[in-house]
Amino acid sequence: MSIVNSPDGNSPEDERPFEDDPTADRLSIGRALQKARIEAHLTVDDVSNATRVRITIIHAIEQNDFAPCGGDVYARGHIRTLARAVRLDPAPLLAQYDAEHGGRPAPTPAAPLFEAERIRPERRGPNWTAAMVAAIVAVIGFVGFTMVKGGGAGDDSKTQVAEGSTPITKKSAAPSATATKPADPKPEPSDSAIAAAPQDKVTVQVSAADGRSWISAKDHNGRMLFDGLLKQGESKTFQDSSKINLILGDAGAIQLFVNGKKIEDQFQPGAVERLTYTKGDPQVG
Numbered sequence: 371m372s373i374v375n376s377p378d379g380n381s382p383e384d385e386r387p388f389e390d391d392p393t394a395d396r397l398s399i400g401r402a403l404q405k406a407r408i409e410a411h412l413t414v415d416d417v418s419n420a421t422r423v424r425i426t427i428i429h430a431i432e433q434n435d436f437a438p439c440g441g442d443v444y445a446r447g448h449i450r451t452l453a454r455a456v457r458l459d460p461a462p463l464l465a466q467y468d469a470e471h472g473g474r475p476a477p478t479p480a481a482p483l484f485e486a487e488r489i490r491p492e493r494r495g496p497n498w499t500a501a502m503v504a505a506i507v508a509v510i511g512f513v514g515f516t517m518v519k520g521g522g523a524g525d526d527s528k529t530q531v532a533e534g535s536t537p538i539t540k541k542s543a544a545p546s547a548t549a550t551k552p553a554d555p556k557p558e559p560s561d562s563a564i565a566a567a568p569q570d571k572v573t574v575q576v577s578a579a580d581g582r583s584w585i586s587a588k589d590h591n592g593r594m595l596f597d598g599l600l601k602q603g604e605s606k607t608f609q610d611s612s613k614i615n616l617i618l619g620d621a622g623a624i625q626l627f628v629n630g631k632k633i634e635d636q637f638q639p640g641a642v643e644r645l646t647y648t649k650g651d652p653q654v655g
Contacts, residue, residue: 400431406456407456412455417455428452572613575607578605581622583623586617602623622639
């Protein structure tokens, strides 16, 4: 049987009065969310706009169909987001979901940091920053060596008569000073390295600034770059020739930098976000 949705995002059946079964101990998760939404005088479209959860997923959850969520992690995130939108405490609903679906899902262990680098289809471009630093060090070393050698020759001819082996001591002091200079030009690693990424690629940095979150990242071929839990304070950087696809389990805890620019989207705590970023100015796909 097909259901025709009304313009406000609800089907006619969504607004029917509730007639709870007196024999049931409690409402199902979907019915509890639907009842709270209607009592708050909100339509499905209102909730979708407030939470950025698609209308089709909201309809499915209110019918206790969690398959469109894509897994237990996403289902729990959607339940938490929808409950807050309709002014319900999400904790009892999450406990009810865990009891009905085999318990709370175990967190996915974080993959090794360099796993994404091994499966990336293309090679990195040349590291021009390192090359420039090496060139500067070589020039400084050559100039210092030339100055010491030129000055030392004149000193030797004058001091060998009066001081004997003294020129050896003078030579050892100058090279040591020259050897300490190359350490100064080397920059410390920082977020500014993102801005130096090649312009023909897309670079995305994901940081768990406000809490931990499960994240998934794929390249333009659909190959998995990372799939795991990002703890608070940790960050990951992904790069691809054309496109990075992201899924954020708790988008409210995540801070994004794309091609050196901070993404200012106001993600809701507990919200699951699917994002795509490409080359050029940051834009959500």
